[in-house]
Amino acid sequence: MSGIDADRSPFERGGPWTPFLAGAAVVLVASLLPVPDALVGSGGAPGGGGAVGPLAVLGPTAVFHLIGYAGLAALGTLATDRSVVAAEASVAVGFFAELLQSQVAWRSFAWTDAAVNAVGAVLGVAAVAAVVALRGAARRRLRERR
Numbered sequence: 447m448s449g450i451d452a453d454r455s456p457f458e459r460g461g462p463w464t465p466f467l468a469g470a471a472v473v474l475v476a477s478l479l480p481v482p483d484a485l486v487g488s489g490g491a492p493g494g495g496g497a498v499g500p501l502a503v504l505g506p507t508a509v510f511h512l513i514g515y516a517g518l519a520a521l522g523t524l525a526t527d528r529s530v531v532a533a534e535a536s537v538a539v540g541f542f543a544e545l546l547q548s549q550v551a552w553r554s555f556a557w558t559d560a561a562v563n564a565v566g567a568v569l570g571v572a573a574v575a576a577v578v579a580l581r582g583a584a585r586r587r588l589r590e591r592r
Contacts, residue, residue: 466522466532470539473514477543480552481507508562515540515566516573523574536567 515536522532540563547553 462525463522465525466518466535469518469521470535473518473539474543474546476510476514478546478550478553505556505558507559511540511559511562512566512569515563516570519567519570520574523571529571529575533567533571536570537564540564540567 518539519529519532519536522535523529526532541560543563544555544557544560548555
């Protein structure tokens with residue numbers, strides 16, 4: 447390792463996409479784990495037995511999809527300041543995860559999961575944009591008070 451690299455964190459040495467790639471690896475590994483029986487209804491069907499509302503339609507893991515892909519898109523946006531590319535990359539990871547699940551006996555491909563992954567990615571980018579806008583507005587107010 448050169449002297450220049452020794453002063454930089456592993457994320458800086460790996461480039462701006464390293465946090466996103468690390469997050470993608472975590473999401474992909476998590477997407478291949480078996481779903482606990484407590485989250486699925488009888489016979490392994492999604493819905494947790496007596497699920498109501500969105501969980502009855504989207505399945506019990508929808509909240510995990512939303513959070514995971516929102517976080518992934520936020521990581522990409524914060525690391526690169528390229529929100530559209532981060533959202534697209536997150537959607538691609540989500541679709542790839544669904545393809546991988548189709549090859550695992552205890553998981554399956556689901557278009558609804560792919561769609562929820564995409565919604566999560568958009569929400570993650572929107573959350574970063576909202577925080578950035580609010581921080582900018584707060585800074586402007588502070589400058590105006592001085």
